[in-house]
Structure formats: structure tokens, C-alpha cells
Amino acid sequence: MHRLLPIHEIAPDLLDACSPNEGVRVVIEAPTGSGKSTQVPQILRDGRVTGDQEIVVLQPRRLAARMLARRVAWERGGRVGGEVGYQVRFDDATSRETKIRFVTEGLLMRQMLGERALPGVSAVVFDEFHERHFDGDVALARCLRIQEELRPDLKLIVMSATLEAEALLDYLGRPQTRRLVSSGRTYPVEIRYEPQRERTAGGLWDHVAKAMGEWYRGHGVEGHALVFMPGAYEIRKTVEAIERCSWARGFRVLPLHGELSPSAQDAAVEASDSPKIVVATNVAETSLTIDGVRLVVDAGLERRSDFDPRRGLATLRIEKISRASADQRAGRAGRTAPGVCLRLWSEEDHARRESSTPPEIHRLDLSDALLTLKAGGIHDVRRFRWFEPPQSQSLELGMKTLVEIGAVEVGSEKITQLGKELSRLPVSPRYGRMLFDAARAGCLEFFAVAAAATQTRGLFPNQKKRASDLTLADFMEPGDVSDFQPLYRAFCRAADLKFDGRACGEAGMNPGAGREMDKVARQFLSAFQRRHDLPADQGRVPGGEEIGRILLSGFADHVAIRLSEATLACHVVGGRKGLLEKASVVSGEDRPGKGANRPPFGRLLLAGEMVEVEGRDVTVRLSLATRIREEWLEELYPGDFQVVEGAVYDEIQRRVVAKTERRFRDLVIETRATGEVPPAEAARLLATEAAEGRLTLKHWDDAVEQWIARINTLAEAMPELEFMPFDAEARQLALEEICSGAFGYKEIKDRQVWPALQDWVPAHQMWLLDKHAPERVQLPGGRSVKVVYRHQAKPKISVLIQHLFGVRQTPCFAEGRMPLVVEILAPNHRPIQLTEDLAGFWAGSYAGVRAQLRGRYPKHEWPEPG
Numbered sequence: 124m125h126r127l128l129p130i131h132e133i134a135p136d137l138l139d140a141c142s143p144n145e146g147v148r149v150v151i152e153a154p155t156g157s158g159k160s161t162q163v164p165q166i167l168r169d170g171r172v173t174g175d176q177e178i179v180v181l182q183p184r185r186l187a188a189r190m191l192a193r194r195v196a197w198e199r200g201g202r203v204g205g206e207v208g209y210q211v212r213f214d215d216a217t218s219r220e221t222k223i224r225f226v227t228e229g230l231l232m233r234q235m236l237g238e239r240a241l242p243g244v245s246a247v248v249f250d251e252f253h254e255r256h257f258d259g260d261v262a263l264a265r266c267l268r269i270q271e272e273l274r275p276d277l278k279l280i281v282m283s284a285t286l287e288a289e290a291l292l293d294y295l296g297r298p299q300t301r302r303l304v305s306s307g308r309t310y311p312v313e314i315r316y317e318p319q320r321e322r323t324a325g326g327l328w329d330h331v332a333k334a335m336g337e338w339y340r341g342h343g344v345e346g347h348a349l350v351f352m353p354g355a356y357e358i359r360k361t362v363e364a365i366e367r368c369s370w371a372r373g374f375r376v377l378p379l380h381g382e383l384s385p386s387a388q389d390a391a392v393e394a395s396d397s398p399k400i401v402v403a404t405n406v407a408e409t410s411l412t413i414d415g416v417r418l419v420v421d422a423g424l425e426r427r428s429d430f431d432p433r434r435g436l437a438t439l440r441i442e443k444i445s446r447a448s449a450d451q452r453a454g455r456a457g458r459t460a461p462g463v464c465l466r467l468w469s470e471e472d473h474a475r476r477e478s479s480t481p482p483e484i485h486r487l488d489l490s491d492a493l494l495t496l497k498a499g500g501i502h503d504v505r506r507f508r509w510f511e512p513p514q515s516q517s518l519e520l521g522m523k524t525l526v527e528i529g530a531v532e533v534g535s536e537k538i539t540q541l542g543k544e545l546s547r548l549p550v551s552p553r554y555g556r557m558l559f560d561a562a563r564a565g566c567l568e569f570f571a572v573a574a575a576a577t578q579t580r581g582l583f584p585n586q587k588k589r590a591s592d593l594t595l596a597d598f599m600e601p602g603d604v605s606d607f608q609p610l611y612r613a614f615c616r617a618a619d620l621k622f623d624g625r626a627c628g629e630a631g632m633n634p635g636a637g638r639e640m641d642k643v644a645r646q647f648l649s650a651f652q653r654r655h656d657l658p659a660d661q662g663r664v665p666g667g668e669e670i671g672r673i674l675l676s677g678f679a680d681h682v683a684i685r686l687s688e689a690t691l692a693c694h695v696v697g698g699r700k701g702l703l704e705k706a707s708v709v710s711g712e713d714r715p716g717k718g719a720n721r722p723p724f725g726r727l728l729l730a731g732e733m734v735e736v737e738g739r740d741v742t743v744r745l746s747l748a749t750r751i752r753e754e755w756l757e758e759l760y761p762g763d764f765q766v767v768e769g770a771v772y773d774e775i776q777r778r779v780v781a782k783t784e785r786r787f788r789d790l791v792i793e794t795r796a797t798g799e800v801p802p803a804e805a806a807r808l809l810a811t812e813a814a815e816g817r818l819t820l821k822h823w824d825d826a827v828e829q830w831i832a833r834i835n836t837l838a839e840a841m842p843e844l845e846f847m848p849f850d851a852e853a854r855q856l857a858l859e860e861i862c863s864g865a866f867g868y869k870e871i872k873d874r875q876v877w878p879a880l881q882d883w884v885p886a887h888q889m890w891l892l893d894k895h896a897p898e899r900v901q902l903p904g905g906r907s908v909k910v911v912y913r914h915q916a917k918p919k920i921s922v923l924i925q926h927l928f929g930v931r932q933t934p935c936f937a938e939g940r941m942p943l944v945v946e947i948l949a950p951n952h953r954p955i956q957l958t959e960d961l962a963g964f965w966a967g968s969y970a971g972v973r974a975q976l977r978g979r980y981p982k983h984e985w986p987e988p989g
């Protein structure tokens with residue numbers, strides 16, 4: 124053990140708090156690096172308050188669970204899997220000897236299903252609780268109940284670096300819960316904001332390298348540096364960018380993220396005498412400590428999994444970190460001595476950021492968690508003892524998913540037999556449902572690989588390196604209707620090559636990704652082993668129809684429809700727009716030498732993967748697609764179809780036609796024209812097309828728009844005249860009148876428009892319009908100039924500077940309340956200046972304008988300023 128760590132100051136209090144035999148609840152607050160994660164389990168074990176039973180330490184992150192186990196095993200002179208072990212999804216390093224077990228929160232949740240009373244466990248330690256992951260929230264709630272109802276001897280310890288303890292103490296129960304605080308040692312950290320200037324070229328990583336270089340050149344090197352980047356890709360780019368710099372000679376540059384090998388991860392965290400630069404994800408924010416860091420460089424971003432309850436879409440996107448996270452990160456520079464933090468964003472940006480990251484319970488798809496609760500005997504999830512209850516919208520959506528896949532009963536929401544089975548699988552219930560159907564059909568191997576493909580990295584790199592490299596297209600065969608078909612063949616090829624690095628690399632495949640897929644697929648397979656109700660042989664390769672039907676059972680909300688054969692654009696269930704990946708089997712794109720492979724065009728498809736396109740609104744990229752047929756949808760979801768009748772404007776015929784729409788949920792599958800429509804409806808639709816600028820009427824010209832703008836300008840400038848503004852509704856009404864009796868564009872395009880507009884301003888008020896918002900303005904000197912009225916802007920005149928000499932003041936309308944904007948033009952009609960203050964122009968910038976123009980236009984008169 125590391126006896127020098129600050130946490131040991133509270134060790135006696137901790138042991139004292141844990142000594143009672145019943146109802147032990149402890150909250151520990153101590154800054155990052157004080158020894159919570161590595162020491163507390165050892166203090167408990169060596170202090171003999173847990174007997175020979177297990178101490179379970181919950182971690183939000185897999186990487187942290189693995190590394191902490193390695194560290195603690197090493198401190199105790201053992202190996203991982205002995206006294207100290209870890210368990211994360213798809214990876215179990217524990218044995219019967221294991222007494223300190225680091226586990227991810229989600230995994231413990233699943234475990235509590237089978238063994239509700241947590242036999243053999245004496246203490247559960249919730250680490251990093253402030254991160255408020257959904258699984259952690261629920262696990263704590265369940266443990267409280269277990270302690271109250273079944274296991275009073277179970278000890279519960281909640282730890283955090285930045286706990287807002289008050290709410291937690293209320294939740295755990297005030298007098299019963301002991302609160303232990305260790306202030307630890309921290310040094311001041313100087314914060315500097317170094318935003319990337321827009322004009323500098325290069326990615327964020329180049330900015331990191333540049334900012335670090337400048338810092339080191341000016342201040343010299345002291346201690347290590349820690350750079351925060353959002354993900355593996357950005358980390359790799361940053362390492363490369365730093366290594367290219369001459370200032371970085373003498374540094375070791377080390378990446379740290381979950382996809383690295385254990386030895387690479389160790390290398391980043393290990394103590395080092397020579398200066399190193401660790402480029403890490405937010406795992407180094409609080410979970411892992413790197414000693415001796417004096418400089419933190421923070422890109423200010425993180426990959427966050429989110430779930431949008433309105434759209435029902437899970438996203439993993441890069442987001443700006445909160446101010447609380449930024450402070451945590453900065454604090455990493457002040458653990459051993461005063462430090463510095465370079466924030467690569469501006470102070471203004473910082474002030475606008477959210478103060479802390481919202482808890483996952485407000486962000487994620489709850490279907491998985493709700494099913495776990497139900498399987499654990501908690502039927503009424505709405506009245507569950509939440510630390511902080513989820514939004515009812517996300518709760519209802521999660522429940523809807525469960526009903527849809529048959530995990531709970533319609534209406535009663537009771538968990539079904541299928542639901543119980545699904546809750547035991549290490550995947551979300553949607554995937555579970557799909558795998559279950561596959562297993563019943565005897566083709567689990569194929570679907571296990573398909574599901575693994577959606578959960579892991581791609582087998583083929585994004586870019587071909589050499590012409591000889593294979594791509595997915597090389598594995599396509601005539602008649603394929605699903606991207607999973609070539610993908611499975613490619614996977615089998617990689618497996619035949621035994622995922623050998625050289626052999627796979629030569630074929631252009633990524634052996635690491637192949638091994639990962641293999642491992643995950645095996646997990647899926649093993650979840651169904653030893654089930655006598657299922658066929659023993661699961662190796663059958665399903666045909667296209669079977670693939671489509673089985674996918675549909677879990678992913679009805681991934682159904683999309685192509686707009687036409689000529690485009691990859693799709694509509695997706697849930698009102699989303701999508702773009703099908705070009706390389707997909709179902710895209711119908713010609714591939715060299717593969718022309719015969721094109722399947723006949725089918726509009727309906729199901730996307731195995733939907734990724735939100737960053738920066739665009741409600742657009743998703745659809746990949747791993749499979750063609751499906753409407754009949755299958757009808758068979759599986761007969762209640763989700765409806766027929767809607769109405770009228771539409773048909774762009775091709777340029778007419779309003781009656782139509783009947785067939786919809787699957789909100790997705791229009793078919794539209795049929797069915798004759799003509801009531802005239803009022805036709806006029807309304809034509810008017811809307813015209814109002815939105817998709818149809819133009821010959822006589823609705825600029826003069827009409829000016830007339831409208833004049834009315835609106837006056838209505839706003841002189842409200843006492845009570846002119847009604849000519850708004851969008853008025854426009855629609857006027858257009859409807861113009862279009863009345865018509866069904867097509869041909870009939871309306873030459874129609875007169877003034878008759879429908881004139882009455883808007885009563886005749887006896889026209890003089891007011893002409894007086895206060897006239898079409899032309901008379902300048903002193905007698906020249907008349909056209910006024911341009913504009914939407915939501917002041918009226919403007921454009922005048923040659925020569926014509927303005929002698930015009931001292933800005934002309935005004937509306938009894939002097941509305942000065943015109945004057946655009947002053949040079950003799951060549953180029954604008955010189957826009958002003959609402961002519962007097963100011965003459966007294967100010969005119970002198971400079973004159974000096975410039977006089978040289979160019981010597982023949983013109985240029986009166987002296989003043």
C-alpha cells in the first residue's frame with residue numbers, strides 16, 4: 124500500500140464507520156489523486172471489516188476498472204485475477220480467490236438480477252459517483268434496498284472527488300450516513316486561455332502542438348504534460364503533430380485511451396524521470412492519476428454518448444466539456460507543485476459553457492436500464508426510488524421500445540419471458556431480441572458477427588492504402604441484399620487468416636478489429652450456450668429475406684425509405700432525414716466489374732447503424748444497410764400502418780391532386796393520386812407554394828413587395844395610425860384569393876394580383892401611406908429619389924455623393940421618427956458608406972472620402988468639408 128497518500132489520514136475514521144454490523148453507509152469526499160480508488164478497498168480489506176468476503180468497487184469506465192485492478196494487484200504483490208481482479212463487459216479477470224473486484228457499473232446491475240442479495244459481497248464501493256452515470260444511479264438505489272430488506276450487513280461506500288454531498292446525504296439518510304472528508308494537498312494552477320485563431324490553418328492537434336511549443340520556449344520544461352483530447356483518433360493526430368515539432372525532442376509522447384494495449388496504457392501512467400507528454404481522453408480527468416504533471420493542455424472537448432428523447436436516437440458526439448470538468452482537468456497540473464493549464468478556447472466561450480455535465484439519466488436511452496429494473500423485480504419503474512428521476516418523456520420512450528420488442532406486455536407493462544431472457548444478455552434489449560430470433564432460426568453465428576460489427580471498429584480501414592487492398596465491395600456477390608452478407612464473408616476470411624497481423628494487413632484488413640469482432644461475437648454466442656430449446660448447430664448462413672426479417676424484429680425504428688433511385692437521400696422513421704452510405708450493397712451504385720451485382724432497386728431499407736452527422740440538423744448517416752420488403756413490416760407490425768387521405772401539390776404535374784398516403788408510423792411508404800380535390804383546398808395549397816417562393820406569379824412583382832414593405836414599415840413606425848401589418852397570414856390569404864377556383868399553376872401564373880391586395884389599405888387611408896411612407900423622397904435642391912423599403916430594416920435611398928452636397932441632414936419619414944438609411948455612392952456608383960447620420964458624415968469621414976476621390980475624379984466638384 125501507498126501509506127503516504129492523503130486518504131490514509133481518514134483510514135481510522137473509515138474503519139470505525141465500517142465497524143457496525145448493520146446499515147453501514149459512508150460518503151467519502153477527497154480530491155483526485157488522494158488515493159480513493161486504489162487505497163480504500165485495501166484499507167477495508169486489511170482493516171478486516173469485510174472478513175473474507177468480496178469488496179466490489181464500481182467504476183464508470185472500463186479502462187479505469189482494468190488499470191486500477193492492475194495497480195492494486197501490483198501494490199499488493201499479486202497478479203490480476205488473484206486477490207485483485209476486474210470484470211468489464213466482454214472481459215472477466217476474476218477467480219475464486221478474488222476479494223477486491225473492480226467492476227463497471229453496468230455489469231453489477233446485471234449481476235444483481237441473478238443474485239439479488241449479492242451473496243459473498245461484503246461491501247460495495249461506488250467510485251466517481253459524481254459522474255452520475257445511469258447505471259451507477261440505479262445500482263446505488265438497488266443496493267440501498269438490498270441493504271434495507273435483505274442484507275443489513277452490506278456496507279455501502281460512495282466516493283467522489285467533487286461530490287455535492289448535501290443531496291446525496293439526504294438520499295442516503297442523514298443520521299445513518301457518515302461523511303468523511305480528506306482535503307488532500309493541491310497547489311495553485313494558473314489558467315491561460317489560448318483559443319485557436321480562426322485564420323491559422325490546421326486541425327486542433329496542430330494548435331495543441333503550437334501552443335505547447337510556445338509555452339515551453341518561453342518558460343522551459345518542468346515536470347510532465349497532460350493533454351486532453353476527445354477520442355482515440357484525435358489523440359493519434361495530436362501525438363503525430365507533437366512528434367513532428369523540433370521542441371518536442373527529448374520528450375516521450377504517449378497516448379492513453381481505452382483501445383490501446385495494456386502495456387501501452389501502463390506506459391502512459393508509469394512514473395518516469397524523463398519528461399513525458401501524455402495525450403489522454405477524459406479518463407485522466409478523475410479516474411486515473413498521472414504523477415508529476417505540471418502542465419495541462421485542454422482541448423475542452425469530450426466524446427459523450429447522448430440520447431435524444433425527441434428523436435429516439437443514440438449519438439456519440441464530440442461536445443464541449445462543462446466548466447466543472449475543465450476545473451477538474453486543470454487541477455491535474457497542481458498535484459505535486461504549482462502548475463499551469465492552457466485552455467484552447469476563449470474566456471467568452473468558457474463563460475457560456477454549462478456549469479456541469481448533466482447526469483446521464485437525463486440523456487440516455489433508458490430501455491436497457493428499465494428492463495434490468497423490471498427483471499430485478501421492480502415493476503413500477505415510475506415510482507422507483509430514483510436519486511434524481513428521469514424525464515417522463517425518456518421513460519415513456521424507453522418503455523415503448525420494450526413493448527415493441529416484446530420484452531414487456533402491452534398495457535400492463537409486465538416483463539415477459541422473452542424480456543427476462545433479454546435482460547440477461549450483455550447487450551441492449553434491441554440487439555438481444557434480434558439475437559434471440561437468430562438463435563431460434565439456427566443462424567446465431569451470422570447475427571453474432573453482424574451485431575459485433577455494429578459494436579466494434581470497422582474491419583476495413585476508412586481509406587484504402589494500396590490499390591491491392593480489399594474493401595467490402597470485393598466480398599459482394601450477385602443477389603446480395605444486405606451489407607452484412609459481404610461483411611460476414613470478409614470476417615470469415617480474416618478468421619481463416621487467424622486474424623494474423625501480416626496476412627490481414629496484406630489484404631488491407633485490420634486484424635485488431637477482426638479479433639475484437641471475434642471476441643464480441645463469441646460473447647453473444649456463449650450467452651445462448653447450453654440452451655436445449657434452441658438448435659445445436661448455429662452455423663447456417665441465412666438468406667437475404669431471413670436477414671431482413673430478423674433485423675426488423677429489433678430495429679423497426681431504423682427503417683428508412685429512399686426518395687428515389689437517383690439519390691442516396693432517405694426519410695427515416697421518426698421524422699429524420701438520412702443519407703445512405705454510397706458503398707452499401709443496397710445503394711445500387713455501380714462498382715467496377717460488379718454491374719451484374721446490382722440488386723433491383725428497392726426503396727425500403729433498414730440501417731444497422733445510424734450515426735448523427737455532426738453539425739447538421741436531424742440528419743443521420745445510414746450504414747450496414749439491408750433491403751427489406753413492405754410485407755415483412757406488415758406481418759411484424761400490423762398495427763403500425765395507416766392510410767391517410769388528403770391533397771398535395773404535385774411538383775411534376777404542377778397541379779393539386781388528391782392523394783392517399785400509406786404510412787408505416789410516420790414514414791410515408793406510398794402516395795397515390797386519386798383525382799381532384801375541393802377547390803378551396805386546391806387554392807390553399809397553390810397559395811402556399813406561391814407564398815414559399817416555389818411558384819412565381821407574373822404580376823406579383825417588385826412593386827407589390829415594395830407596397831407590402833411600405834405598409835409594414837409604417838405600421839411599425841406609427842402604431843397610432845393602426846395600419847394592419849401585411850404579415851405571412853395576410854400574404855397567404857391574398858394568394859388564396861388570387862388562386863381561387865384554380866387547380867394548377869397554368870391557371871394562376873398570369874392572374875392579376877392587385878384586385879386581391881388593394882383593399883388591404885382602405886381608400887380613405889391611402890393618403891397617410893403616401894405621406895408618411897412615400898415611394899419617393901424629395902431632397903433639398905429638388906431631386907426626387909426612389910426609396911427602397913425593406914423587410915425588418917429601415918428604408919434606404921442610394922444617392923450619388925454629388926447629389927447630396929447641400930443635403931445637411933438625413934431625410935426622415937413618419938413625422939421625423941424614421942430616418943432613412945443613406946447609401947452614399949461614388950461617381951462610379953460604387954457604395955462609399957451607409958449612414959443614418961448625414962450631418963455626422965459631413966463633419967467626420969467626408970474629409971477622408973474627399974481626399975481619396977478628388978484624385979480619381981478631378982473633374983467633379985469636391986466642396987471643402989465643414
Ligand code: ADP
Pocket residue numbers: 125128153154155156157158159160161162190194392393394409410411412413414
Ligand atoms: P483517487 O482515486 O483519489 O483519484 P488513486 O487511488 O487513483 O486516487 O491514486 C492515488 C495515487 O496512486 C495517485 O496519485 C498516483 O500517485 C498513484 N497511482 C495510482 N495508479 C497508478 C499507476 N497505475 N501507476 C503509477 N501510480 C499510480
Ligand code: MG
Pocket residue numbers: 156159160161250409410411
Ligand atoms: Mg479515483
